[in-house]
Structures are given as structure tokens and as C-alpha cells.
Amino acid sequence: MKKLKAGTLQLVTFIMVVIALLLASFLILNHVHKQFRLQTFHTIEMIHLSNTGISHSLSQVDTIIDTLTIPLFDEAYKSLKIKTDFWGIYEKVYSQASIKQKTFSKIALIGKEQSQTKTALYLKDNNRPLVVVGHTKIKGQTYLPERGVKSGNISGHAYYGQTFLDGVTKTIQDFPKLSSDLRAHINSLAKQYTENQNDVMYFGLNTRKVVNSFKNKLLITYSLNDIELSEIHLSGYIIIQSNTKIIVDETSTLKDVILIAPVIEVKKNVNSTFQALATERIIVAENVKLNYPSALVLLNDNKKENYKTSHFLEIKSNSHIKGSVLCLGKTQKNNTDIQLKIDNNVLVEGEIYCQQNLELRGTVVGSVYTNNFIVKENGTTYQNHLYNGKINANLLTIQYVGLAFDDSSKNVMKWLY
Numbered sequence: 001m002k003k004l005k006a007g008t009l010q011l012v013t014f015i016m017v018v019i020a021l022l023l024a025s026f027l028i029l030n031h032v033h034k035q036f037r038l039q040t041f042h043t044i045e046m047i048h049l050s051n052t053g054i055s056h057s058l059s060q061v062d063t064i065i066d067t068l069t070i071p072l073f074d075e076a077y078k079s080l081k082i083k084t085d086f087w088g089i090y091e092k093v094y095s096q097a098s099i100k101q102k103t104f105s106k107i108a109l110i111g112k113e114q115s116q117t118k119t120a121l122y123l124k125d126n127n128r129p130l131v132v133v134g135h136t137k138i139k140g141q142t143y144l145p146e147r148g149v150k151s152g153n154i155s156g157h158a159y160y161g162q163t164f165l166d167g168v169t170k171t172i173q174d175f176p177k178l179s180s181d182l183r184a185h186i187n188s189l190a191k192q193y194t195e196n197q198n199d200v201m202y203f204g205l206n207t208r209k210v211v212n213s214f215k216n217k218l219l220i221t222y223s224l225n226d227i228e229l230s231e232i233h234l235s236g237y238i239i240i241q242s243n244t245k246i247i248v249d250e251t252s253t254l255k256d257v258i259l260i261a262p263v264i265e266v267k268k269n270v271n272s273t274f275q276a277l278a279t280e281r282i283i284v285a286e287n288v289k290l291n292y293p294s295a296l297v298l299l300n301d302n303k304k305e306n307y308k309t310s311h312f313l314e315i316k317s318n319s320h321i322k323g324s325v326l327c328l329g330k331t332q333k334n335n336t337d338i339q340l341k342i343d344n345n346v347l348v349e350g351e352i353y354c355q356q357n358l359e360l361r362g363t364v365v366g367s368v369y370t371n372n373f374i375v376k377e378n379g380t381t382y383q384n385h386l387y388n389g390k391i392n393a394n395l396l397t398i399q400y401v402g403l404a405f406d407d408s409s410k411n412v413m414k415w416l417y
Contacts, residue, residue, distance in 0.1 A: 046097040046104035053095030088275035107416040111401040112408035118393035140393030143172035212236040292322035360389035
């Protein structure tokens with residue numbers, strides 16, 4: 001028998017080791033691929049489950065402030081929980097899907113879908129017709145008092161349009177109401193904000209930049225004195241509340257936060273996204289831009305004994321609001337004051353909901369719901385007059401999602417972070 005050289009045996013051994021390593025690598029790679037495919041499948045499934053949770057919330061008529069476990073007729077290692085509450089005047093839904101030890105969550109702001117028939121105006125029937133004056137234009141479906149619409153004259157200015165309305169006109173029956181859950185929540189916000197202390201952290205405004213995810217605990221600043229937001233960046237799950245006044249300066253940047261105070265002043269050139277709730281006054285200065293979905297909410301009943309103190313919401317010229325403007329509270333039949341004033345060259349993209357008196361001289365791309373129009377000109381008060389105001393529901397994008405009414409369908413307004 002021919003003897004093999006030692007080098008040959010070493011070569012054979014080396015080849016066998018290489019083959020063994022290749023086989024082991026292939027087995028490991030195959031196992032990794034299987035695990036990766038399984039994890040990818042679980043991730044995709046968790047995304048679908050979290051979407052199911054959001055869809056479940058959209059299908060609910062009422063807003064149930066609670067954490068619910070959605071039953072899954074599937075393997076026991078899967079679970080789906082949704083938590084529903086409010087963020088300002090909008091509904092917030094947190095959906096969390098779990099498969100084994102992994103979780104995936106989504107958070108959405110929820111609002112009302114537009115109806116197929118775009119509505120420009122709901123005007124409550126106070127036994128007075130709508131009087132249009134100047135360059136007033138209304139485009140879209142309108143709901144008017146039984147006495148309808150006519151032209152008028154203010155300080156020598158007549159109505160200059162060819163037709164009073166551009167769209168289908170109906171006699172109003174019931175004035176649209178905000179959902180009872182939303183109204184109760186707004187009333188609670190007007191008081192000192194309280195929450196389960198385990199879910200809240202208090203912080204100071206000495207930090208120039210605060211970003212808080214909606215998956216974290218709520219951050220709150222509360223002060224008995226005035227708060228001026230200047231040279232500061234606040235973003236996310238944050239509430240700023242003052243017992244007296246909040247002032248927003250143009251050097252501040254706010255995103256998705258909530259402001260609560262008796263008086264809120266937004267100075268010139270502010271460009272932010274926030275919700276503001278006041279019980280006495282909101283004053284938005286010139287050249288302010290509030291991005292979607294922002295909200296301005298004044299909550300105060302009109303009472304004779306309160307006439308010494310002015311309660312109003314005013315948006316001054318050249319400002320642009322994307323979202324909702326609300327003036328809430330009971331009114332009296334002899335109320336001739338202005339509670340909500342929209343100056344000329346103001347653009348509101350969204351909706352105005354006013355349970356009291358509205359003076360509209362700007363433009364609304366969307367819908368107006370109001371108890372009464374009013375104009376004050378040269379010392380004279382004109383009841384249910386619309387002077388140079390423009391309302392165009394047809395120009396509002398169909399994707400717009402806004403205020404929740406009792407009979408409205410829900411949709412996602414914005415995905416939170």
C-alpha cells in the first residue's frame with residue numbers, strides 16, 4: 001500500500017473542517033432566516049392588530065374613557081389593548097398589540113369626518129332672517145332660520161352680490177350639538193387639571209426645550225401667576241396651565257401642547273400648533289399662524305352681572321388658523337355684545353362653532369355654526385347681519401377631520417408620536 005504524505009492528511013482534515021464550518025454556517029443562517037421571517041411576520045401582525053384597535057375605536061359612537069382589552073379569537077400569546085381619552089377637544093386613542101414579549105403601539109387623534117354634502121352655515125333660528133351686506137359670499141349647503149335671507153345696508157353699504165347664497169338651502173331644525181362626552185371634558189379642563197398622579201409628572205419651564213412622547217407620562221406646568229412662553233420649544237404630551245394668564249411669544253415654538261388659563265394672549269407672528277382653552281379672553285394678534293390641528297376655545301356663559309368684565313375671543317387681521325374655533329356657553333336673548341370676533345383678512349380653515357354672538361369679517365374655508373351674527377359699525381349694532389364675511393365649504397379638503405358632533409362618523413385626524 002502506498003503511504004500518504006502527512007501534508008495530504010492535513011489537507012483532507014482542513015477540507016473536512018471547512019465543509020463542517022460551511023454546513024454549520026448554512027444551518028445557522030437558515031435558523032436566523034427562519035427567526036427573522038417569524039419576527040417579521042409577528043411585527044406585521046402586531047401592526048395589523050394595532051390598526052384593528054384604532055378601527056374599533058372609530059366604530060364606537062361614544063367616547064369611553066377607559067382601557068379595554070379587545071378579545072382575540074386566536075393564540076393566547078397575542079393581546080390587544082386600547083386606551084381612549086381626550087387630548088383637548090379631540091379624542092385620543094392608544095392601541096397596543098403584543099405577541100409574546102414584543103409590543104407595538106399606535107396613537108391617533110380622532111375627530112369628525114365631513115359629510116358628503118359640504119355644509120357652509122348653520123344659523124340658529126332666533127326668529128330673525130340672515131341679513132347679508134357688502135361683499136359677503138356663502139358657498140355650500142346652508143341651514144337658515146325660517147325667515148330665510150335678505151339683503152341689508154350698513155353705513156351706506158348695500159349687498160353687492162348677484163345671489164344671496166351659492167348652494168342648497170334648508171330650514172334649520174336642530175342646531176348641531178357637540179358630543180356630551182366632549183362637552184363634559186371641556187368643562188373639566190376649565191378647572192385645575194387633575195389626573196391620576198401615577199400618570200403625571202410636574203416640570204418647570206426653566207428648560208428651553210421639552211419634547212414628551214404621548215407614550216410617556218403627561219407633563220404639566222401649573223402656576224398661580226402669569227406664564228410667558230418665550231424662547232422655548234415645547235412639543236408633545238404637555239399641558240401648560242396658569243391661574244391668571246398665558247402669553248405666547250413669537251420666539252416660542254409649540255407643537256401639540258395644551259394651554260389653559262382665564263386669559264390667553266398670542267402675540268404677533270407666532271407660528272405653532274396648539275390648543276388653547278380660556279374662560280375669560282383669548283386674543284390672537286396679527287400675522288399669527290396656527291397649524292392643523294389647532295383649537296381656540298372660549299368657555300363662558302353670557303350673564304348681565306358679568307358685563308363689567310369683557311369675555312370674548314378675537315382673532316386679528318392677517319392671521320391664519322387651521323383647525324377649530326369655539327365659543328361655548330349660554331347666552332341671553334338681549335345679548336348684543338360680541339363674544340367671537342373674526343377680523344378682516346383672517347382665514348380660518350376648518351370650523352367655527354359659536355353658541356353666542358359672532359362677528360365675521362374674515363374668511364372661513366369650511367363650516368360656521370352660530371347662534372347669531374352681529375355687526376358693530378359706527379356706534380350701531382346690527383343683529384344677525386353678515387358684513388363682508390365669506391364662507392366657502394367647497395374649498396375645504398375632503399381629508400379634513402374636525403369637531404365631533406353627536407351624529408358624526410369618526411376618522412383619524414393625526415398620528416401622534
